[in-house]
Amino acid sequence: MFNEIVAWSLPFVPKAIVRIVAQRYIAGETLQDAIATVGNLNRNRASATVDVLGEFVESRQQAEHETRSGLAVLDAIAHNNLHAGLSVKLTSLGLGIDEDFCYRNLRSLTERARDHKRFIRIDMENSPYTTATLQQYRRLRDDGFDNVGVVIQAYMRRSEDDIRALAELGASVRLCKGIYDESPEIAFKERDEIRDNFMRLLRLLFELDMFAGIATHDKVLLDGARQLIEETKRPADRYEFQMLLGVCENLRSEIIAQGFKMRVYVPFGSDWYGYSLRRLRENPQMAGHVLRAFFTGK
Ligand SMILES: Cc1cc2nc3c(=O)[nH]c(=O)nc-3n(C[C@H](O)[C@H](O)[C@H](O)COP(=O)(O)OP(=O)(O)OC[C@H]3O[C@@H](n4cnc5c(N)ncnc54)[C@H](O)[C@@H]3O)c2cc1C
DSSP states (O other): OHHHHHHHHGGGSOHHHHHHHHGGGOOOSSHHHHHHHHHHHHHTTOEEEEEEOOOSOOSHHHHHHHHHHHHHHHHHHHHTTOSEEEEEOGGGTTTTTOHHHHHHHHHHHHHHHHHTTOOEEEOOOOGGGHHHHHHHHHHHHHTTOOSEEEEEETTBTTHHHHHHHHHTTTOOEEEEOOOSOOOTTTBOOSHHHHHHHHHHHHHHHHHTTOOEEEEOOOHHHHHHHHHHHHHHTOOGGGEEEEEETTSOHHHHHHHHHTTOOEEEEEEESSOOHHHHHHHHHHOTTHHHHHHHHHHHOO
């Protein structure tokens, strides 16, 4: 209850306080910060996917700026020989402005990634963009790119159909619960329903022999996934676990120590506020952290 009150009032909490509590989720503001974080992860046997923070851009200039930032990330990853790719939100590339314009930006990133033998993961945003996001992915595949994958959200009722449609492309899918606030008409809302659908969809990805990025920190799902991997003798190059920077790091180390592949999502940039609010709202200890930062500045 207390957590809910703090979650509701977060937008009124001074940005300086949010920043203190949220810094664990962000590599920093600069590309150098992101590169240093990825280097550390690689040394600890985790690969990474780097995200330049920013979404829902409103101008073409802003979207072009985001595209240039993504290109710089890909160059830096290759230059530093890092085991990492790029995650992109299509609203940051202009999906909300003009689909062809967005596609040109996305295509230039995918081309650069292909030149560097790196992978682009298209994040999934809120439901007004689901169909358009999947269409952009399909367009890339039609244009011959295979260094690109999508995200499916287990809370969306449409997700099983989306996976079946993606199967013909042999798509690489990151499966996560989903983070946006969707209506019950289109999304499961109860924790157990979402978990059940996550496991159903993971089983389906395995049955259809699609690559699965298992993106969760939920112990119930992690246990279920490990059991399914064992049961189905899933080859190690057909799945990986994925977690967010700063979340459940002990659990992450445990999974790596068990010999599983792990990829960490590494966001960085000056536009950290929206992403941080979403992360804080998911943290069960968030209220305590926010209060501590209020009183101690740490
Ligand atoms: C690699 C990756 C990529 C993602 N990409 C997308 C995407 O493209 N689109 C999208 O909609 N969503 C994305 N998500 C977010 C996802 O949908 C969930 O909102 C998020 O992962 C929390 O769900 P969970 O499965 O970890 O379960 P939860 O039940 O939320 O969390 C399980 C446990 O993890 C811990 N935990 C979770 N979050 C936090 C936190 N912030 N701080 C501290 N502890 C925490 C808690 O102990 C909690 O009990 C991504 C998640 C990951 C891991």
